[in-house]
Amino acid sequence: AQSVAQPEDQVNVAEGNPLTVKCTYSVSGNPYLFWYVQYPNRGLQFLLKYITGDNLVKGSYGFEAEFNKSQTSFHLKKPSALVSDSALYFCAVRDTNAGKSTFGDGTTLTVKP
């Protein structure tokens, strides 16, 4: 079985400040980890993924995420937030032996000017 937890329903940051959106996961094997972003009335868009190798992965729009195996976490980060980053963010995990991805319940990020 695989699962994802996003402990914060909402994250609020001021423009220009760093942001972190938290994610922890559980899988029986090795994980593939993903972050997606969803804008209103749109489908999810891929941001970045961790497969293997460096624990810090970089993705679209200046986002990055840090894989921590001991803490089973994959937190999304950005050094300087933009108002346009305001959206709903989903973390997802796929066991290397599974076909399906399992998603968290999402975190709404609001960046205020």
Next chain:
Amino acid sequence: GAGVSQSPRYKVAKRGQDVALRCDPISGHVSLFWYQQALGQGPEFLTYFQNEAQLDKSGLPSDRFFAERPEGSVSTLKIQRTQQEDSAVYLCASSSPGGAQNSPLHFGNGTRLTVT
């Protein structure tokens, strides 16, 4: 277009009616997934195809839900005798030009189903 296309964009059905939701994946994508997203929640897995083979249908909530992908391209999700609890956004995603498990999902914009 280059992306995943879903139709209709919105569907209103009276309770008890049958509905069919269509998904056109990205050309050449081997894997196709259906997810259900309720308001305020993350996508919940319904079913998964690799080419025309339905490899996992463990997420289908009842035998009223049926999905097919007969030629390994377009897929249809059918819901029979719709109930109010079926109201949700139904997302289709495709991935894996080469069948790689580590490929990200490419989502369509979804079909918002409202059962009255």
